[in-house]
Amino acid sequence: MILKTKQLSKSFGGLKAINKVDFELPKNEIRGIIGPNGSGKSTFFNLVSGIYDSDPGSYIEFDGHDITFAPPHEIATYGLSRTFQLLRLYQDMTVIDNVMSGYHTRVPYKFFDAVIGRKKIWDQERAIKEEMMELLSFVGLADYAELNASELSGGQRRLLVLARAIAMKPKLLMLDEPAAGLSPVNVDNLMKIIMQLKEKYGLTLIIIEHILKVVMDTCNSVTVFDHGQKIAEGTPAQVKDDNAVIEAYLGKKMDDEEMRKALAV
Ligand SMILES: Nc1ncnc2c1ncn2[C@@H]1O[C@H](COP(=O)(O)OP(=O)(O)O)[C@@H](O)[C@H]1O
């Protein structure tokens, strides 16, 4: 298992945003996380990536490391990369520099200084830049490398966020609604690129996505949250037919015909 949580919990005042979640993810899998708005999906990411502290009694393990109390930068060095639901790009920095900043999340400059000495940094940086340019061309942004991030279209920004998250060469990549706001054509393009990146970099992926069709087409397995709890887990086909999921997700019981329409898968 590359990621494991036991009894993972997070309260905000009286609200249990995540409530005793046991979660296991094998390597090389693409796991989808779905659930209604406010069901705890983003909070789950924030706990695993160390942005939030979990409640006492929780346990989180990543690639053999107990990361229950680890801060985000330490978790990143173990190889966990994530994106945020609201894009966090450096708007006034160029596209290539945004990607370079992703690389240095995993290997900070301080580390370079210590390990290879200042005079070698320049050469090293040039080599990294070439590698990052290759990554940019892989996602189709090479021609935009010297533009500011703010000059990109919405779809291009989504691709840049993805490239930056992969720049640190993660073992596990966690994407929070990567396709939000994109047109169907752009969603298809993005998902295709995500699948190619998975193959190329040998990634394990967790994708929070509200477009059910994307989850059903892309993921090997799906975890469903409702009110902070895991209410179902299985293959896309299993989850799609689970009554608790249908009820939680759609808010009411439906007959087969209605459900097929609503899920459109
Ligand atoms: N920092 C926070 N402070 C207070 N409440 C929060 C915070 N983050 C999330 N919540 C609450 O926790 C619940 C789960 O939120 P979230 O994980 O963002 O849901 P999802 O991503 O599934 O839409 C919501 O009720 C939300 O309002």
Ligand SMILES: [Mg+2]
């Ligand atoms: Mg969310």
